[in-house]
Amino acid sequence: MAFVPRVRMGTEGPVCSSLVQGYWRMGDWGMDPQSRLTFLKQHVELGITTVDHAHVYGTEQAPCETLFGEALKLDLSMRDNIELISKCGIEVMQSGDHSNHVNHYSTSQSSIINSVETSLQRMGVEQLDVLLIHRPDILMDADEVTKTAELLQFQGKIKHLGVSNFTPSQFALLQSRWDSPLVTNQVEINPVNLTVTEDGTLDQLQQLGIRPIAWSCLAGGDLFNVDSNKMQRLQKTLNEIKQEVGAKSIDQVVFAWILKLPSRPLPIIGSGNIERVRSAVIATELTLSNQQWYRIWVASKGHGVA
Ligand SMILES: NC(=O)c1ccc[n+]([C@@H]2O[C@H](COP(=O)([O-])OP(=O)(O)OC[C@H]3O[C@@H](n4cnc5c(N)ncnc54)[C@H](OP(=O)(O)O)[C@@H]3O)[C@@H](O)[C@H]2O)c1
Secondary structure (H helix, E strand, O other), X not given: OOOOOEEEOOOOOOEEEOOEXXXXXXXXXXXXXXXXXXXXXXXXXXXXXXXXXXXXXXXXXXXXXXXXXXXXXXOHHHHHHOEEEEEEOEEOOOOOOOOOOOOXXXXXXXXXXXXXXXXXXXXXXXXXXXXXXXXXXXXXXXXXXXXXHHHHHHOOOEEEEEEEOOOHHHHHHHHHOOOOOOOOEEEEOOOOOOHHHHOOHHHHHHHHOOOOEEEOOOHHHHHHOOOOHHHHHHHHHHHHHHHHHXXXXXXXXXXXXXXXXXXXXXXXXXOOOHHHHHHHHHHOOOOOOHHHHHHHHHHHHOXXXX
16 A cells, blocks of 8 residues: 655755645544544554644534534544644634624734634644644735744744645745745646646745645546536546546546646645545655646646647
């Protein structure tokens, strides 16, 4: 059985697994705390020790961090076997909020501190290995963010800082105020959405030697729908390449497609099905040729290169 290699996140970040387990959809997995703990142990046994959370994942009644914390509390020793990522920076209306409130991005000091403290309390842990700013906040004051992160580091509540969904200029702005290298930019990477391959995001990360973390590698499950010409083209090509490389499923081909990117992404697995997690691990051993990689690109675009 393949075992997931360990790598460094960023240039000075934590050592982590080269595949990450995502917990956004945990509320849909229908697991009790013991099954959640079993799932966690199963992916850790495969070498997937890095887990991805966010303050906003789940529902007000059942935040994913709380569900995860319920599992961790059944075996506290598991905390030492994992690297915990969580995110701050989105304020969601709670029941009882005034009717003219809106959900919004927020990177003020109080918002970041409140988010981190809530994440720690929900999961029953003392420290996040990595805190990510979840989305670019138009009102972000980079000095305020980094001073807050410094304070949280000083208090031992976070170890490292990174970002998610930042453009290259937003990344550069925050980096200009932060002494250590930001550890990642977590962005959407899949054959359906090629944005970060085109807007400089992956170029910047490759230049800096900072690995992106790739979210929705399977386009949130949309890759398995055939409700548009683009999806039909992609499915056909992915199935052909699956045969050529001896993959078991098209998701393996997609993970191999992402892993071929020279910015060396760390893909997040979104599934709560341990067999699908195992399948993703096997994909780390598949290699696509440049020809195969571009056939998937052409299928996505609907046209060849100029
Ligand atoms: N930073 C951000 O802004 C951001 C945004 C979105 C997500 N994320 C992170 O990225 C993680 C992964 O995102 P994602 O959940 O969208 O990942 P994904 O892998 O693109 O999608 C997962 C979904 O696809 C389904 N799926 C997987 N394999 C399938 C198959 N062979 N056939 C049919 N359905 C299949 C899964 O169902 P099953 O569970 O039934 O397998 C699940 O519903 C999240 O957990 C979160 O940690 C971050």
